[in-house]
Amino acid sequence: MKKIVLITLVVTTALFASLRVDTTYSTLGAITKRVGGDLVNVTVLGSSKYDPHFIVPKPSLLSKLRRADLLIMNGGGIELGWLPPLIQNAHNRNIQNGAKGLLDISHFIPMIDKPSTVSRAFGDVHAEGNPHYTTDPHLVPIIAKAIAEKLMQLDSENADIYQKNLDAFTQKWQEYLKGYDAGLRSCRGKKVVQYHELYNYFLKRYGVESIGNIEPLPGIAPSSKHTLALLMKMKKDGVKTILQDIYHEKKTAKFIAAKTDAQVVVVPHDVGAVKGSETLEKFYNTIAEKICQ
């Protein structure tokens, strides 16, 4: 038995002379694949089916973290509820807090919605600001650069390849963004409401105005009092679009829609969250399509 395990180990190491990279979410994973190419073996820990704040820290994730050379996390407090015990119990020194193999992307991002005071009396607020930055396609080059630089640091032998991948990807992405931005110009000034402040980075980028949230406070389930107030506000401001994510209950959004003639659109929060959002481009196209249709 032991021998088989050892042999498998040796064979696996020989076959994949590449970096094992774990990312907490799928958009980060998709970007890593683009800049890492064949040199990296990417594993996404948190399925895009689920609320990113509440990934279940199941033991199979420990075996994924155990052999990681690099753990790329979103940061901004979003993983606080599930990742620390996994890091503590995976027994992998590469990815410990402060180690070279832990990369927190939020440090590279100009975070928005930073609260001036932090208290759980305001619900699940993050001191570092809104952590849902991957909905803004303009931040993708920043993320790609941070990841590429980390890969170059960890795998300096292949630094040229990572640089080449990064340059090619960035150029392609800027091209993509030109068309993307042009398509979204008509969306400026549109008013929406959202369930949770998942899309603020996108909305801010393209001048879409979010006039309220279905949840009264971040992480707090809707209340009838708050829902009624939101209804009134939507009617007054003529809001016709409700942004709904895939993992929260849809009852409240549907109720509001019925009372206001607004439309509920299900917007992906991460690559692969809805059908047709499996690649980076498709993901951002779907967001644009859903919000600005």
Added chain:
Amino acid sequence: MQKKLLLSLFAFSSLMANSETDALKEQLQLQQETTQKLLSQVEMLEAQQQSSANTSASFSQNAYLPDIAMILNISALSRDVKNSEYENYAIAGFIESGDAEIPFNAKRSFNLNYAEFAIHSVVDPYFEAFAYLHMHPSELEIDEAFVTTTSLPAGFRIKAGKFKSAFGRLNEKHQHSWSFDEQALIYKSLFGPDAISDAGVQLQWVAPTDTYIMAGVETLQGSNERSFGDEDPNLFVGYLKSSIDIGDNLSILGGVSAAHGQTEKKQSSNVYGVDLTLREQLGSYSSLVWQSEYLQREKDVDTSTDSQGGLYTQLVYQFNKNHSVGIRYDRITKNETDLSAYAGVDTDNLERYTGMLEYKPFPMSRLRLNYSHDRSKIINGTRQDINTVMITLNIAAGAHGAHSY
């Protein structure tokens, strides 16, 4: 890169201006866009300047202060046995009358079970430290205080200090993270309220395999008087745990554990355990968890060996973000020991039924209604069924780390 983008935007805007049909409005809009882009670039540069060079520091909640949380557990309770009688209960073969320690939910009406300070901090690049200071109304107890290594190679980790053994499934869990407010009957019977919690050293190893396999050994002082009690360091614990996922949503965790120690009379005492947990994830906020565990003790007493064991099996259904419901069945299945002190008392079918309904308005607070029908205890020398209903409130205020699986 950003510069190129800006340049192209400028070029673009001047082209647009040439077209006469496009009114000033459009131009203004483009100017606004440019301004906003510049503003966000300034924001970004400022943020970059502010952030330190070390981009992998995270989770720190107070620069160098440890993360500190206060956990408070209180209850309102109703029981059909008087307090004075309940505190002298016996469980035939396991706990003699007057010998039961009841630190939680002991009394009818109100109980302040504990206020606990949970402290965690990274010590340096090599160690992390944890302490759980348990304060009962009239005593302070060090529930756990230990360090773990963070830099050992090859999947090893050492824990040293006073800690809860990772024996079985429940042993390591703190009271506030249990699914039911009362301790599983077999744990209570074999180990008492703190389970195996002792000073010592633990070595754990996670295998570098696709399937989760974890092996651990511990050497402990052996101060648990119920099962061991010889305080020359003599308690050895070993376990093997593994988990597989079936599809995206079903995960199975199983383990086998053994503890070998000595009683006060220097006679051998061994406890074995098997556990199995199945968890079906039904959505982000919904799951069905079936957890079972069987423990058996072989304890040498004078010239014979007591062979005693029991199990619990529980099913917890979380049906939305705020609500869970659960049931548990506890039973002593084996009780081969000297029961002559209980002549004339029925000592068979020691069991308990428990149900709970939980409301969690937020991840940091929990209200739970817990009902148990307990058929395992002897009160005043006679077997008596005990019914207990309680409402418990548990809060974790401050920087409280997430719980492991």
